[in-house]
Amino acid sequence: MKRPVLARVLLRLYPRAFRERYGPEIEATWAAELAGAGPGRRAWIRVRGAVDLLAGALREWIRRGREGGGMGTITADLRYAVRSLTRRPGLTGAAVLTLALGIGSVTAVFSLVNGLLLRPLPYPDADRLVHVWSEHRERGWRDLDVTLPDAWAWRERTDAFQEMAAFSYVGITDESGEVPDRIDGVWSTWNLFDVLEVEPVLGRGFVEEDGREGAPTVVLVSHGYWMRMLGGDPGAVGRTVVLNGRPRTIVGVLPPEFRFLAMDAQVFTPWQGNPADGALNEHGWQALGRLAPGVDLATADRIVNEVSDRMATEHPESHEGMTARLVTLRREVAGDVAPRAAWIMLGAVLFVLLMACVNVANLLLAKGADRAGEMAVRAALGAGRGRLVRQLFVEALLLAGTGGGLGLLLARFGRDGMVAGLPDNLPPVFRFPLDLRVLGFALVVTLGSALVFGLLPAFRVSAPARALRRHGRGGTGVVGGGLVVVQTALAVLLLIGASVTARSVVAMARQEMGWDADGVLTARLSPRRDRYPGAEEVEAFHDAVLAEVRALPGVEAAGAIQSIPLQGGNTVGTVAPTSGTGEPDDWTVRISYVSPGYMEAMRLQVIRGRGIVAADGAESEAVALVNETFVERYLSGDEAVGTSLAWGRSETPIRIVGVVEDHIERSVDRPVEPSLYLPLARYPTWTRTLAVRSAGGTPEALVSGIREAVARVDPGVAVFQVRTMGDLVDLRIGGFTLIAQVMLTFGLLSLVLGAVGIYGVVSHHVARRTREIGVRLVLGAEPGDVRRTVVRQGLGRIGAGIALGLALAIPLAGVLRGVVVGVDPRSPIGFLGAALVLLAVGGVGAWLPARRASRVDPARALAAE
Amino acid sequence: MPNEDALKPQWFQILLALAGGPLHGTAIMEEVLERTDGDMKLWPATLYGSLRDLEERGWIRETDAPEDAPGEGGRRRFYSVTDGGREVLAAEAGRLARYLEVARERDVLGPARSG
DSSP: OOOOHHHHHHHTTSOHHHHHHHHHHHHHHHHHHHHTOOHHHHHHHHHHHHHHHHHHHHHHHHHHHHTSSHHHHHHHHHHHHHHHHHHSHHHHHHHHHHHHHHHHHHHHHHHHHIIIIISOOSSTTGGGEEEEEEEETTTTEEEEOBOHHHHHHHHHSOSSEEEEEEEEEEEEEEOSSSSOEEEEEEEEOTTHHHHHTOOOSEEOOOOGGGGSTTOOOEEEEOHHHHHHHHTTOTTOTTOEEEETTEEEEEEEEOOTTOOOTTSOOOEEEEOOSOGGGSOTTOOOBEEEEEEOTTOOHHHHHHHHHHHHHHHHHHOHHHHTTEEEEEEEHHHHHHOSHHHHHHHHHHHHHHHHHHHHHHHHHHHHHHHHHHTHHHHHHHHHTTOOHHHHHHHHHHHHHHHHHHHHHHHHHHHHHHHHHHHHHSOTTSOTTOOOOOOHHHHHHHHHHHHHHHHHHHHHHHHHHHOHHHHHSTTOSSTHHHHHHHHHHHHHHHHHHHHHHHHHHHHHHHHHHHSOOSSOOTTEEEEEEOOOTTTSOSHHHHHHHHHHHHHHHHTSTTEEEEEEESSOTTSOOOEEEEEEESSSSSSOOOEEEEEEEEOTTHHHHTTOOEEEEOOOOTTOSSSSOOEEEEEHHHHHHHSTTOOOTTOEEEETTOSSOEEEEEEEOOOOOSOTTSOOOOEEEEETTTSOOSSEEEEEEESSSOGGGGHHHHHHHHHHHOTTSOEEEEEEHHHHHHHHHHHHHHHHHHHHHHHHHHHHHHHHHHHHHHHHHHHHTHHHHHHHHHTTOOHHHHHHHHHHHHHHHHHHHHHHHHHHHHHHHHHHTTTOOSSOTTOHHHHHHHHHHHHHHHHHHHHHHHHHHHTOOHHHHHHTO | OOOTTSOOHHHHHHHHHHTTSOEEHHHHHHHHHHHTTTSOOOOHHHHHHHHHHHHHTTSEEEEOOOTTOOOTTSOOOEEEEOHHHHHHHHHHHHHHHHHHHHHHHTTTTOSOOOO
16 A cells, blocks of 8 residues: 555654554555545545644644643744744744735635635525526526516425525615615515525514515515614614505514625515416516425426426426526525636635745745754754754744734735725625634645745755755755746746736727727616506606707717616517528527617617617517627528518517627627617617717716706606716626736736745855855856856756746646636737746846856955855 | 543544444544444544543553454554443443433434334
């Protein structure tokens, strides 16, 4: 059986008596564990086993201390370590600072990983909460909201869930205050809080009766709403608020720490009626379930899909081909990109820490060479090698501990900085405290660092051969050189990572959106249905608003759309050509409803045919625009204008009258989809977003004018989400910007650490060869030759490091694929750039000491001996 | 003050494992893992630290390998429980049994399950 190296190394930390008696046994057990395990499991065994061995070693020493004798030497070691470290304040300070930077950065990034991925969501037994999506694989519909009857069938017809509810985010106009306010709300089946297992702090939660048709209308309010709108009135339960024109009685106030998933919802209202009788084709609900005890995700997924199959048989017209997909609530809320980005940042920062450790190891080696005499004396006085190693390792632990403590302080600032940089659309359920898990992680990292930077120098410095030979040569040469290679390689990797993410953000921000964000102000309007019950009334309202806005001074163009690009609120449907040969295909398209003037306000070119005009109304011919991708994908380049489409919501065929240029709609990191644009006048939506282009290029100046224009038409309509298009773009790119900033910081840090490391090794090398250089100069060598020899040696190692780094970068760049957009992580330019930067920085690091070498005064160098 | 000699959970499990006959470290670890349904994983340093503690208290002792023991590529230390260890184990098991009795009387366990 192979002897496990890691276990053997760690066992050296134990008192000899224990090691001799139990060491082989522990190694054998360790090996037996590893023998039967797969690769992932093996890694875990090594990490967990190492923690076990470290903790055990600590236990053994404390135990020996209690029994007398041993503890005395430990305290002596500590006292000695403090003295030794304070005697070299410059060196100690440099080491502690380097470690603090490394450990602090790692801890700060880990607090992000912890908040996003490890901390449970703030609900009881949150890991049993799941989200259910509908899918239609044939049509390529993924992550489709579910219908109420679906959610209720999963609740009633399976035992997979302890409880299952459906909810929907809704915008709510709150007329309880002086001016109408627009707030986020949640509309749900009555049992939503039974799924979350959250109880109100005041009043009661929803009961089944609240969900009956015709029951009194009630509302649960958030703690924030209660404080802000009701002044924290302890008698708030029973008071009435007016939401979307409807009076509702407050039945309860939710706990202060409660946040609902993706939005900071203020009010919660129950849906009334029997959910099983809800619309079968209204995919407007999110299904949230709590798994029954003993049921796992895969089992629940299977059971839910059995019910979906039955639904498809019972309602083929709406459910044919529909399946369901379960994901854990955490994955659903965290999304895809954020977790991957967090892991990548953690990986990058671990490289930074490794570089910091290598630097400190370097320092200790250099110092160790100077301490050869001290070691020799102590050995002569009877200290065994184990004693010397332990002494040096205690020094390392002390350094790491101090660095770690300082690092925690830095981590706080780093965490605050990163959290401030997180995008505003990150779900409010996530918190990033420096909790026990983060502190524990920092402790492990600190101990791990001490092992990495402390053990090698400890063994080398205490080596008997070195201790006996004063001013031995060779010394740090090979090891120090190896460290330079490792460090250069790490720096190459970090620089490539930093440049790839930074270029990706620039590409995203600069990409051809299609529309021109500069000078555009957007604002959302939501007239109430009770005031504007019919399509004609609401269309007349929006028409009047647009007319008022267009008449404002400084407005170049204005139009409306149901949701502006990047705002969310994406609608997808299917259309089919009415003419043509063979089977009518279902074409999946993104659907937008626009008013005349919208394309002009966004500066979108209609490249063929015409745009939507005022004459395209409810009574005229049904017309639509499509985008270029639609034409390429579905019409294979045929003449689009004139083609007729069948669509479920239209009784007559819809004729394509124009083609608009491709532009970004859903997301900055997604490709353009085939799109269809229909006139709002024919398919009016109540809530719309205005796009207003200012003539002067300062859209902010239009804000008050627009508010007044809306108030002139109807003062009871809330104007909300007022922001420039540029702000919206920044908001969407925000998360990616944070990644790029963090990676750039790490890249720069790696350059500094790399330069310092190279400088340290080379200058130490030069210092130790002063005598030899002196002899050479006496024998007639030119200072230039000396300089060149030193620089050449340094550059050789840097070159080897660059080669190693580039070789490792090829597989690692693949990892970045998932989070970067618009750039190839393996582009040779990034690789070449990183190599050149390091060669330059490393060259300076080697040249400075080389210059010193060439100025050695031979007489003094020889006299020093 | 924690009692130095209070029977730690892992000690109890190790004694219980050895009550069935002499075992070496890996086998003890595996038996405990299996019996506790994976809840108690005795990592090597913890395991041998505990074995040393038990040996010091005279509750277990090193013993010759049973004749039918597999070689496992090297000689391993086998342990068996001593008379003193059996007494301690019996006392602890008795204590637990008394609690179980009370739990039964109070219907904590629910109706008896079959299988």
